[in-house]
Ligand SMILES: NC(=O)C1=CN([C@@H]2O[C@H](COP(=O)(O)OP(=O)(O)OC[C@H]3O[C@@H](n4cnc5c(N)ncnc54)[C@H](O)[C@@H]3O)[C@@H](O)[C@H]2O)C=CC1
């Protein structure tokens with residue numbers, strides 16, 4: 389445990405930092421007193437390491453939307469940040485007015501952070517996607533303005549795989565229809581076209597985190613597993629990778645999609661693909677709504693080619709929960725879809741379990757505060773991944789320079805010239821495309837030097853953004 393004396397010392401240091409700053413307000417965005425309250429599992433800031441102090445920006449402002457898990461709210465609040473929490477997404481106008489001020493925003497799959505929105509985000513340092521998919525953020529533009537984006541790459545994979553496994557059985561046994569019938573008083577005990585899944589073939593499109601988890605579950609049910617992926621991936625168990633989508637479609641009884649939303653995956657399954665599938669086979673999509681051409685699927689079900697489908701995602705999804713939202717105004721084919729037999733529709737809940745949401749909350753909130761507090765960008769999806777070990781308490785006069793810049797020749801020379809009056813204790817730089825990110829710890833820096841260093845770095849041509857933590 390941190391002793392009261394240590395806490396007092398840190399508080400005093402922090403207060404000193406605020407009093408001494410008196411200059412460039414934009415220099416740093418480190419957190420406040422609650423550094424000391426870090427929990428054991430958040431290893432980046434242990435009691436041995438020095439908490440990096442803010443300059444004079446006051447508290448960090450965090451906007452959390454779409455009911456991200458309370459674990460995230462707690463972690464970010466403990467950091468001393470000002471956390472504004474909303475259960476839903478926001479309309480564009482409200483989002484723009486709020487994003488102007490904040491240093492970090494946390495979203496799930498609904499909030500679209502386009503260039504149009506991000507242009508207003510003048511103080512934004514980082515974005516947290518509290519989910520796997522990051523297609524809702526303009527990642528390239530975010531990098532261009534020096535904003536690092538983090539997600540949770542696999543905390544909800546198991547939840548999606550379990551839902552899909554349940555849907556495979558539910559479709560094979562027409563459970564959705566029987567349940568609806570009984571809810572409305574109809575007893576319909578039938579076995580016609582109801583099957584065991586044992587011995588049937590599951591075709592998985594996209595053998596990543598979710599596809600691979602599902603593969604294991606399906607084999608435990610006695611299914612044969614084929615998968616198609618654009619990269620060669622080691623098969624788990626007895627699964628087998630096929631080299632074309634057509635081969636997968638022609639051999640599978642169940643086809644399920646687990647690919648990201650990209651231009652290549654738009655309408656990955658449409659008329660020709662449904663035609664290539666086995667008669668009476670089933671389709672599942674819990675990836676993104678654009679991956680399946682739903683009007684084509686509706687036709688394939690109507691003519692009896694496809695025996696059933698389970699959909700969790702749709703091209704347009706309502707911004708909030710409520711009755712009367714899943715209607716033709718949202719997607720013009722909805723009334724057609726809901727009238728079909730053996731079609732299971734769920735409201736984008738593949739990753740929505742207590743386990744997944746709480747793990748995602750911890751993972752993404754931790755990534756956000758590590759980036760805000762220490763500059764550690766490991767795990768970022770749009771940004772060079774750079775990290776330096778934390779500073780120790782004895783490094784009183786050490787300043788951490790975080791310099792995001794255009795990836796052009798000569799920058800390091802210029803920056804190191806600026807830093808040359810000080811000892812560069814450690815330095816790490818990496819680039820990704822047009823963006824580069826330099827972290828450097830420089831020692832023997834007096835408070836009076838900080839503004840000067842900042843001003844010099846700020847004047848460099850290649851600069852995108854700078855933060856100095858100390
Ligand atoms: N319904 C829900 O609540 C959830 C949906 N998702 C969606 O599921 C998607 C997949 O998630 P993960 O398995 O974690 O992703 P992942 O990145 O681990 O795996 C995706 C796989 O798809 C492959 N792929 C990409 N383009 C392809 C193409 N054109 N054809 C065939 N394969 C292709 C990749 O090579 C990779 O192996 C996410 O991108 C997200 O959109 C994820 C979590 C929850």
Ligand SMILES: O=C(O)CCC(=O)C(=O)O
Nearest residue numbers: 496497519520521544739
């Ligand atoms: O939980 C959510 O809102 C989105 C889940 C999802 O689709 C993802 O993780 O990519």
